[in-house]
Amino acid sequence: MALITLDKISKLYRTKEIETLAxxxxxxxxxxxxxxxxxxxxxxxxxxxxxxxxxxxRPTEGTVTIDGSKASALGDRxxxxxxxxxxxxxxxxxxxxxxxSVLDNVEVPLIYRGIGARQRHEMAxxxxxxxxxxxxxxxxxxxxxxxxxxxxxxxxxxVGNPKIILADEPTGNLDSKIGAEIMNLLHRxxxxxxxxxxxxxHNELQAADTDRVVRxxxxxxxx
Amino acid sequence: MIRIALxxxxxxxxxxxxxxxxxxxxxxxxxxxxxxxVVRIYYAxxxxxxxxxxxxxxxxxSYPSTSSKYSAEAADSAxxxxxxxxxxNTISSFPGVESxxxxxxxxxxxxxxxxxxxxxxxxxxxxxxxxLQGTPxxxxxxIKPVDGHSLKELQELGYPSDGIIISESTAQWLGKKPxxxxxxxxxxxxxxxxxxxxxxxxxxxxxxxxxxxxxxxxTKENLSIEYFTIVFxxxxxxxxxxxxxxxxxxxxxxxxxxxxxxxxxxxxxDKSAELQYTQGYTNANRIGIFMAVFYLINMALGVIGTxxxxxxxxxxxxxxxxxxxxxxxxxTVTLIWEGIILTSVTWILGSAIYLQYALRKGxxxxxxxxxxxxxxxxxxxxxxxxxxxALIILALMLVAVVIGIWIPxxxxxxVDPAVTLKDE
Ligand SMILES: Nc1ncnc2c1ncn2[C@@H]1O[C@H](COP(=O)(O)OP(=O)(O)O)[C@@H](O)[C@H]1O
Ligand SMILES: [Mg+2]
Numbered sequence: 001m002a003l004i005t006l007d008k009i010s011k012l013y014r015t016k017e018i019e020t021l022a023x024x025x026x027x028x029x030x031x032x033x034x035x036x037x038x039x040x041x042x043x044x045x046x047x048x049x050x051x052x053x054x055x056x057x058r059p060t061e062g063t064v065t066i067d068g069s070k071a072s073a074l075g076d077r078x079x080x081x082x083x084x085x086x087x088x089x090x091x092x093x094x095x096x097x098x099x100x101s102v103l104d105n106v107e108v109p110l111i112y113r114g115i116g117a118r119q120r121h122e123m124a125x126x127x128x129x130x131x132x133x134x135x136x137x138x139x140x141x142x143x144x145x146x147x148x149x150x151x152x153x154x155x156x157x158x159v160g161n162p163k164i165i166l167a168d169e170p171t172g173n174l175d176s177k178i179g180a181e182i183m184n185l186l187h188r189x190x191x192x193x194x195x196x197x198x199x200x201x202h203n204e205l206q207a208a209d210t211d212r213v214v215r216x217x218x219x220x221x222x223x
Numbered sequence: 224m225i226r227i228a229l230x231x232x233x234x235x236x237x238x239x240x241x242x243x244x245x246x247x248x249x250x251x252x253x254x255x256x257x258x259x260x261v262v263r264i265y266y267a268x269x270x271x272x273x274x275x276x277x278x279x280x281x282x283x284x285s286y287p288s289t290s291s292k293y294s295a296e297a298a299d300s301a302x303x304x305x306x307x308x309x310x311x312n313t314i315s316s317f318p319g320v321e322s323x324x325x326x327x328x329x330x331x332x333x334x335x336x337x338x339x340x341x342x343x344x345x346x347x348x349x350x351x352x353x354x355l356q357g358t359p360x361x362x363x364x365x366i367k368p369v370d371g372h373s374l375k376e377l378q379e380l381g382y383p384s385d386g387i388i389i390s391e392s393t394a395q396w397l398g399k400k401p402x403x404x405x406x407x408x409x410x411x412x413x414x415x416x417x418x419x420x421x422x423x424x425x426x427x428x429x430x431x432x433x434x435x436x437x438x439x440x441x442t443k444e445n446l447s448i449e450y451f452t453i454v455f456x457x458x459x460x461x462x463x464x465x466x467x468x469x470x471x472x473x474x475x476x477x478x479x480x481x482x483x484x485x486x487x488x489x490x491x492x493d494k495s496a497e498l499q500y501t502q503g504y505t506n507a508n509r510i511g512i513f514m515a516v517f518y519l520i521n522m523a524l525g526v527i528g529t530x531x532x533x534x535x536x537x538x539x540x541x542x543x544x545x546x547x548x549x550x551x552x553x554x555t556v557t558l559i560w561e562g563i564i565l566t567s568v569t570w571i572l573g574s575a576i577y578l579q580y581a582l583r584k585g586x587x588x589x590x591x592x593x594x595x596x597x598x599x600x601x602x603x604x605x606x607x608x609x610x611x612x613a614l615i616i617l618a619l620m621l622v623a624v625v626i627g628i629w630i631p632x633x634x635x636x637x638v639d640p641a642v643t644l645k646d647e
Binding site: 051056076077084085091095097101104140 | 224226227230231233234235539540542543544545546547548549550551553639640641644645
């Protein structure tokens with residue numbers, strides 16, 4: 001059975017001046033353990049797709065089902081909990097919290113899960129060790145390089161042990177060498193830990209390395 | 224969430240520094256406003272020590288010899304004394320009247336008699352109240368004995384003229400329990416007086432605290448009987464305002480005897496309202512409360528402004544937090560914790576600064592004149608007083624700050640993560 005099912009998803013953005021149909025009747029399924037890349041020109045709706053898949057945004061039409069749960073049936077509280085337990089996000093511009101240290105940033109998902117301080121520290125240190133940042137625990141995001149920031153973000157995405165990782169152009173702000181390191185990490189998360197990954201990318205080579213490529217144009221799937 | 228709040232505060236210390244400074248200044252100002260207001264409200268709500276319901280009074284004047292209504296034959300002392308007695312009897316037996324007494328420097332009057340009592344070592348200011356011997360003064364006011372005497376006994380104590388009756392806090396000043404103090408002598412106006420009775424504490428003016436009081440049973444000769452006031456209690460179930468309205472004419476007529484004629488009939492409530500008005504008490508209370516409200520609004524606005532300015536950044540953070548499992552409630556609580564921590568710290572600093580002043584100049588008190596003995600309460604105990612007012616100020620500051628944060632926090636907490644997490 002598919003882990004993620006998007007069924008006839010449309011997303012219409014309405015502002016005062018214009019209406020944008022960011023997604024137009026999109027169907028997509030992702031199986032457990034798959035590494036899927038999403039490609040397409042800028043503005044074609046990739047981020048919108050990922051946000052809807054990650055339950056950060058609601059579709060105008062259609063249904064999202066993740067691991068058997070229908071997203072539209074979840075209330076605010078269950079939604080927060082569902083995101084916390086099942087989804088890990090990685091963004092192009094990292095979105096770390098500047099006022100918190102590296103260790104604190106990684107602990108964020110664990111705080112909302114209600115895990116005690118000592119166990120949080122241990123869990124966060126363990127994943128930071130895996131991404132090679134155990135010597136930067138007390139640093140703040142502004143004191144790190146882009147590659148280091150993205151590794152912190154990856155640590156934060158996986159620390160709560162979610163089944164699904166959603167990555168929106170995770171290497172978009174990094175040079176190719178650092179980008180390759182990040183890709184390595186993602187592949188390890190997929191093959192070693194069996195996590196399902198959906199990644200938006202502009203890089204054909206990176207996409208070619210994944211299990212499947214989904215292409216978009218103007219809010220529609222073309223492949 | 225407290226930990227995150229602490230870290231946010233620390234990382235935003237430049238922004239919050241200004242707010243903290245404002246809150247420190249406001250908490251010092253809070254002391255200046257709240258302390259006297261709290262003390263005044265506390266005293267205003269203490270028991271009067273007598274029963275002010277169903278009390279009314281009538282003042283009687285005499286025509287001067289220059290008046291056309293003056294009667295020379297009614298002016299000799301025997302007639303005056305006789306007419307005085309007739310007036311008192313008339314009012315005492317008037318339908319609806321339970322009892323009546325004649326007082327000089329009455330309770331809740333404009334003028335008061337600030338006397339003094341002294342021992343070998345000390346002097347205390349007391350409010351003196353004189354009443355006519357033989358009239359049921361204590362029963363009319365509802366002032367009770369606390370020295371073991373019955374009300375009837377208390378009524379008859381004090382004659383002949385060297386006896387005085389004191390209030391409980393006067394006994395407290397003299398360092399004795401009410402029962403132990405009976406028979407003790409104190410100096411009063413160059414004479415020795417014997418303490419013959421002790422009553423509960425009384426607030427001679429509703430605009431002030433309960434004072435040390437002395438009650439002196441005076442003879443007619445000691446009182447000025449050209450002009451005097453009769454205070455009377457109405458029977459149970461009679462409304463004083465109605466009584467005064469309905470009986471004004473009848474009383475005017477019946478109490479115009481010889482040269483005597485009534486000049487003013489009014490309820491105790493009217494008398495009290497007038498006193499409070501002329502002494503600016505009601506105004507002082509209103510100003511105090513107004514200032515406190517103004518100050519709270521100011522504080523809330525300062526906080527709203529500061530948090531509002533950060534809305535964009537905080538909304539960004541909130542979006543991230545939500546993507547990783549925070550509920551709107553978590554976001555609001557974290558922001559409010561920031562406010563609580565900031566308030567508590569600035570409250571401690573502001574209060575510590577004010578304490579330096581208070582240790583030298585004292586806290587708000589009921590009396591700023593020396594020699595008044597103020598009965599021991601939390602107000603007179605420095606540290607209890609400081610602690611209670613400090614906690615009231617903390618509570619007020621927290622209300623203002625929490626409201627000030629909550630208003631913008633609701634907006635921040637409601638942001639849509641998809642909007643704030645856009646990658647440009
Ligand atoms: N919040 C929004 N309000 C209005 N239009 C939006 C909003 N978010 C995205 N869009 C529009 O929807 C389309 C798809 O955007 P997006 O999913 O970010 O594209 P991509 O990630 O593929 O570059 C774009 O035309 C964009 O302008
Ligand atoms: Mg995008």
